[in-house]
Amino acid sequence: MLKYLIFICTMGLTITTFAQQPSNEKQPIVQISGGYSRHIKHDLDGFSLDITGMKAIGKKWFLQYGGGFQQYWGVDKKFDQFLNSFDAPTLQLETLSPLRLQTAGIQLQAGIGQKINRNLCFGFNILGRYQGTSVPESYVVVDVSSNMGSGIQIIDPGYRIDNSPEQQLTAGANCYLLYAPWSKKWWLPGIKLIWQYDLKNNILLSTHFNWAVKFQ
Amino acid sequence: MDNDKFKKQSQEILSSFTQDPPDRVWHAINSRLDARKRKRRILFWLFPLSILAGVISIIPEQQTPKIKPDNPQTHQQQSASKANQLPAAEIAERAQGQQETTQLNDVSVQNPSNKASESNPVKTTGKKHKLKEAYADELMQSETENTANPIEAYQSQELPFKALSLVEPVWQSEITSPKPINHYPSVNKDTMIILTCVPQKSKPGKLISWHYSGAYSFHGTGDLEGMQLEWGFSKTINRYFAFYNNVGVSLHGGSVVQPLNLNILVGPSAALPVGQGSVYEITSAIQTAPTLLGSVPATPLRIGVGGLLRYQFYSGGNGYSVQRNQNMQTFTLRDGNYNGLSLGYRVVVGLELLNTKRNKLQFQAGFQNDTRGDVITGLGLSWQYTKQ
Numbered sequence: 241m242l243k244y245l246i247f248i249c250t251m252g253l254t255i256t257t258f259a260q261q262p263s264n265e266k267q268p269i270v271q272i273s274g275g276y277s278r279h280i281k282h283d284l285d286g287f288s289l290d291i292t293g294m295k296a297i298g299k300k301w302f303l304q305y306g307g308g309f310q311q312y313w314g315v316d317k318k319f320d321q322f323l324n325s326f327d328a329p330t331l332q333l334e335t336l337s338p339l340r341l342q343t344a345g346i347q348l349q350a351g352i353g354q355k356i357n358r359n360l361c362f363g364f365n366i367l368g369r370y371q372g373t374s375v376p377e378s379y380v381v382v383d384v385s386s387n388m389g390s391g392i393q394i395i396d397p398g399y400r401i402d403n404s405p406e407q408q409l410t411a412g413a414n415c416y417l418l419y420a421p422w423s424k425k426w427w428l429p430g431i432k433l434i435w436q437y438d439l440k441n442n443i444l445l446s447t448h449f450n451w452a453v454k455f456q
Numbered sequence: 457m458d459n460d461k462f463k464k465q466s467q468e469i470l471s472s473f474t475q476d477p478p479d480r481v482w483h484a485i486n487s488r489l490d491a492r493k494r495k496r497r498i499l500f501w502l503f504p505l506s507i508l509a510g511v512i513s514i515i516p517e518q519q520t521p522k523i524k525p526d527n528p529q530t531h532q533q534q535s536a537s538k539a540n541q542l543p544a545a546e547i548a549e550r551a552q553g554q555q556e557t558t559q560l561n562d563v564s565v566q567n568p569s570n571k572a573s574e575s576n577p578v579k580t581t582g583k584k585h586k587l588k589e590a591y592a593d594e595l596m597q598s599e600t601e602n603t604a605n606p607i608e609a610y611q612s613q614e615l616p617f618k619a620l621s622l623v624e625p626v627w628q629s630e631i632t633s634p635k636p637i638n639h640y641p642s643v644n645k646d647t648m649i650i651l652t653c654v655p656q657k658s659k660p661g662k663l664i665s666w667h668y669s670g671a672y673s674f675h676g677t678g679d680l681e682g683m684q685l686e687w688g689f690s691k692t693i694n695r696y697f698a699f700y701n702n703v704g705v706s707l708h709g710g711s712v713v714q715p716l717n718l719n720i721l722v723g724p725s726a727a728l729p730v731g732q733g734s735v736y737e738i739t740s741a742i743q744t745a746p747t748l749l750g751s752v753p754a755t756p757l758r759i760g761v762g763g764l765l766r767y768q769f770y771s772g773g774n775g776y777s778v779q780r781n782q783n784m785q786t787f788t789l790r791d792g793n794y795n796g797l798s799l800g801y802r803v804v805v806g807l808e809l810l811n812t813k814r815n816k817l818q819f820q821a822g823f824q825n826d827t828r829g830d831v832i833t834g835l836g837l838s839w840q841y842t843k844q
Contacts, residue, residue, distance in 0.1 A: 289705075289742070291687055307685055307687065309685075309705040309740075309742065311740055311769055313769060313771070313794075313795075337773055337789040337790055337791035337792075338789070339735070339789060340771040340772070340773065340789075340794060341771070342738045342740070342769060342770075342771035343738070344707045344738055344740030344769065345707070346683060346685050346705055346707050348685075370682075370683055370707065371707075372682060372707050372708070372709035372736075372738050372740070373709075373736070373738065374709070374735070374736045374737060374738045374771040376733055376736070378733075379733070382784075382786060384779055384786050384788065396788065397788070398777075398779060398786035398787055398788045399735065399786060399787045399788075399789070400784055400785070400786050401733035401734060401735060401785075401787065402732070402733050403732075403733045404711050404733040404734045404736055405733075405736045406736075407682070407709050
């Protein structure tokens with residue numbers, strides 16, 4: 241419920257921001273941004289990259305279009321929890337590796353944006369996203385060992401996966417806030433905050449270092 | 457009475473005088489009149505002549521051809537080859553046309569019989585012009601040696617000296633003209649002087665194109681499927697080749713084992729099985745593949761070959777153990793190498809579907825292999841936008 245509330249509030253903030261004062265810069269701009277990102281649904285950390293082209297369509301607005309790539313990875317935490325549930329003196333592991341969790345996404349996006357002032361920029365994008373993940377929706381760690389009565393408890397953890405994850409093709413939206421106070425003649429370094437949501441309930445939060453090139 | 461007598465006497469005296477002035481007076485008057493007429497004629501022609509001179513001085517700059525930089529060598533070779541095949545009159549007209557459309561800086565044309573013209577009839581402004589003159593003289597010498605009797609050639613309506621063609625490109629700052637031809641002193645009358653001028657050329661610009669590519673692709677032997685996206689730009693090297701720099705991402709995934717219907721294995725009377733799912737492998741990567749793109753002449757085929765630098769993330773390990781019992785399927789994992797950097801190569805073959813002035817769309821098939829053993833094959837579309 242909270243994520244829907246945040247999404248609606250962000251949409252409202254985006255629409256409100258569109259009425260702010262414009263920028264006079266009309267050069268095409270190519271933005272390359274990248275940085276830390278977090279996948280809220282899968283509880284994974286990673287990074288994301290974006291390439292965006294921007295073109296002014298008036299005194300107030302600019303169009304933007306581009307693509308992005310996200311990569312998140314981690315190690316299953318249930319594995320350690322499972323091992324910790326046994327007494328250490330009787331533990332003998334046959335299998336040592338936890339499940340590797342990985343989520344990656346490729347997306348194409350297009351939208352509209354506006355500069356709030358000379359240093360602050362806000363934008364909104366509609367996106368199509370292709371995501372693949374190795375994170376199952378439902379799984380448990382079980383002991384699959386067969387104790388032969390030797391007096392030593394042998395633990396052989398294994399994964400029982402109830403539903404295989406699938407690759408997802410979905411649609412969504414994101415919005416960003418770009419702060420670029422160090423504007424130069426040709427390039428615009430800045431910091432970018434991105435919030436993204438799609439129809440498969442994936443929520444991504446990203447903090448990017450933004451590097452933009454202005455074309456005259 | 458006295459007055460009448462005075463009139464008569466004066467009339468008698470004056471009747472001896474003739475009214476016609478002498479001829480020299482008339483000549484003097486005529487010469488003065490002619491001088492006034494000449495002044496008026498000069499004043500009359502001075503104004504239109506000045507306008508005409510101004511127009512002539514402007515026309516060569518306006519008519520300077522803008523040669524497209526896509527195939528400058530072809531244009532030059534065509535003009536040179538055609539000039540060698542045309543008869544003398546047409547070549548003269550063409551040479552005159554080229555003279556109009558060529559920037560000739562300080563070219564002075566003199567009578568070939570004038571020996572003074574042999575010294576320096578062409579004023580040059582740079583050191584390279586001297587080299588050009590030497591090169592032109594060498595070519596003229598060779599032409600003279602090849603022609604046995606230039607007078608006979610002239611009488612037989614053959615061009616006694618061919619139009620000079622410089623094979624190498626001549627840029628705008630290097631425009632020059634060879635000397636007026638004076639290698640045939642016996643042909644003084646009606647000698648046709650051809651100033652062979654290489655048309656002005658602008659340096660061929662390197663066009664920059666943006667590329668956007670997407671492909672449906674397979675990783676490995678087809679067990680992982682996914683897609684690739686790529687973005688980059690290319691610069692033309694010449695008519696057939698371009699260098700393409702890019703950055704791309706790929707994402708592939710697939711199940712380790714196909715989900716089994718355990719009801720079939722244990723029978724419908726068994727307990728409802730759980731754990732029908734499978735471990736899912738994901739490979740995702742960021743890569744750059746600097747590629748030399750080439751086009752096959754007269755065909756819509758495009759071929760690209762290049763290196764590959766790829767960083768890949770991999771969720772699978774070195775292997776899995778799948779255990780099944782009556783109502784459960786479990787996986788045990790072995791640790792392995794997950795992420796890493798690799799080098800490789802890539803080959804791309806494209807078929808051009810659409811080609812406009814700025815946009816090109818081509819169907820593209822790609823194959824790549826790297827040192828980690830990852831093989832990716834893909835089929836997709838590539839859109840190329842050329843910035844004019």
